[in-house]
Amino acid sequence: xxxxxxxxxxxxxxxxxxxxxxxxxxxxxxxxxxxxxxxxxxxxxxxxxxxxxxxxxxxxxxxxxxxxxxxxxxxxxxxxxxxxxxxxxxxxxxxxxxxxxxxxxxxxxxxxxxxxxxxxxxxxxxxxxxxxxxxxxxxxxxxxxxxxxxxxxxxxxxxxxxxxxxxxxxxxxxxxxxxxxxxxxxxxxxxxxxxxxxxxxxxxxxxxxxxxxxxxxxxxxxxxxxxxxxxxxxxxxxxxxxxxxxxxxxxxxxxxxxxxxxxxxxxxxxxxxxxxxxx
Amino acid sequence: xxxxxxxxxxxxxxxxxxxxxxxxxxxxxxxxxxxxxxxxxxxxxxxxxxxxxxxxxxxxxxxxxxxxxxxxxxxxxxxxxxxxxxxxxxxxxxxxxxxxxxxxxxxxxxxxxxxxxxxxxxxxxxxxxxxxxxxxxxxxxxxxxxxxxxxxxxxxxxxxxxxxxxxxxxxxxxxxxxxxxx
Numbered sequence: 276x277x278x279x280x281x282x283x284x285x286x287x288x289x290x291x292x293x294x295x296x297x298x299x300x301x302x303x304x305x306x307x308x309x310x311x312x313x314x315x316x317x318x319x320x321x322x323x324x325x326x327x328x329x330x331x332x333x334x335x336x337x338x339x340x341x342x343x344x345x346x347x348x349x350x351x352x353x354x355x356x357x358x359x360x361x362x363x364x365x366x367x368x369x370x371x372x373x374x375x376x377x378x379x380x381x382x383x384x385x386x387x388x389x390x391x392x393x394x395x396x397x398x399x400x401x402x403x404x405x406x407x408x409x410x411x412x413x414x415x416x417x418x419x420x421x422x423x424x425x426x427x428x429x430x431x432x433x434x435x436x437x438x439x440x441x442x443x444x445x446x447x448x449x450x451x452x453x454x455x456x457x458x459x460x461x462x463x464x465x466x467x468x469x470x471x472x473x474x475x476x477x478x479x480x481x482x483x484x485x486x487x488x489x490x491x492x493x494x495x496x497x498x499x500x501x502x503x504x505x506x507x508x509x510x511x512x513x514x515x516x517x518x519x520x521x522x523x524x525x526x527x528x529x530x531x532x533x534x535x536x537x538x539x540x541x542x543x544x545x546x547x548x549x550x551x552x553x554x
Numbered sequence: 555x556x557x558x559x560x561x562x563x564x565x566x567x568x569x570x571x572x573x574x575x576x577x578x579x580x581x582x583x584x585x586x587x588x589x590x591x592x593x594x595x596x597x598x599x600x601x602x603x604x605x606x607x608x609x610x611x612x613x614x615x616x617x618x619x620x621x622x623x624x625x626x627x628x629x630x631x632x633x634x635x636x637x638x639x640x641x642x643x644x645x646x647x648x649x650x651x652x653x654x655x656x657x658x659x660x661x662x663x664x665x666x667x668x669x670x671x672x673x674x675x676x677x678x679x680x681x682x683x684x685x686x687x688x689x690x691x692x693x694x695x696x697x698x699x700x701x702x703x704x705x706x707x708x709x710x711x712x713x714x715x716x717x718x719x720x721x722x723x724x725x726x727x728x729x730x731x732x733x734x735x736x
Contacts, residue, residue, distance in 0.1 A: 287716045290694075290723070291701075322720060325727035326695070329676065334696045336591040336600070337584035345583060348601060352579050355609045356572055
């Protein structure tokens, strides 16, 4: 045990021993130990060779500086002593350096923080549809007429309704004209029919301004032409004038066309909702 | 003021006497510079570190209790600033692409160890040592401080200083031998 402490103690003195900085008593003690201890002796040789390679004397870089350097050095220190303490505002580059050094020094924290951020971002992405639900699908047809209907839908329904009314009233009027019993040389009272014709012509003017399909627009125009003739019959109401209108209705096969169109627009009412087919 | 002893200068400096402190600066500036140079191996950085150390000492000299010597306190600050400078420099160098032509520039700033052929290798080997071993070698071997002074500067025991010194010297020797054989 005492040997161990001697080794340890001697080895701690080897640097001073090699440099001859120990007291004479210590020098004698170390020398006596080295004579009998090859391990400590090898250690001493190693330190000695290291010191020979690494010269300690001559290390005086301050001596390389001229006297002016030291004068300026002292003056610079004096100036900085008198100056108020600098609260240096770090530049972007310095802050970036600090940040990078933190990232390098705290790699585990950076990995953990990055993972947490990734989880949060993924969660936000996954739950975004829940926070912004998909808009309900647009109605497949215009058959519903609910209070929540939008304005374009309401206008469309109104046009459809007026088209149906127009065709139904026109059909009724023209069927009446077609079935009217006419006696030759007897005047006819068509004032009610003519008044209704004018109203329908006025309605046709409105309907032709609406975005109708080609077939419906043609039927509206054909019916309008007959209605105009009816509205313009002279007051004597001679049967030949009425016959002309009848022939026009038959030649154009107008009642069939009206019935077909009326069927199409009547489907608006039979699709459910608040409309019902008006007989 | 050259005849005034150090405790009196310190006392005057603590009372705000800048002239007294400047006398202390003149006494210690070369040694502070040498210590800093031992770490950073660069005249500009050594001067910068030494000046900053003096300024810091002046600003906190009122809290100086005199437990350790003024020089020990100053050199401890120099050592800390130098090690911080080296740490920042190494972190910065690790992120930047080295310039090939820098070899000649660094050779120009090497200390003159008496053997110019070995100086570059010695610098490289010295900077490959662990921090405390390098500090022990620089302070104890290059700057010539006693083991006790080094232990106070580094705030460790004398035994620790000796251990770091011996390990540092042996490692330095083996590195130099390896570099010479390359």
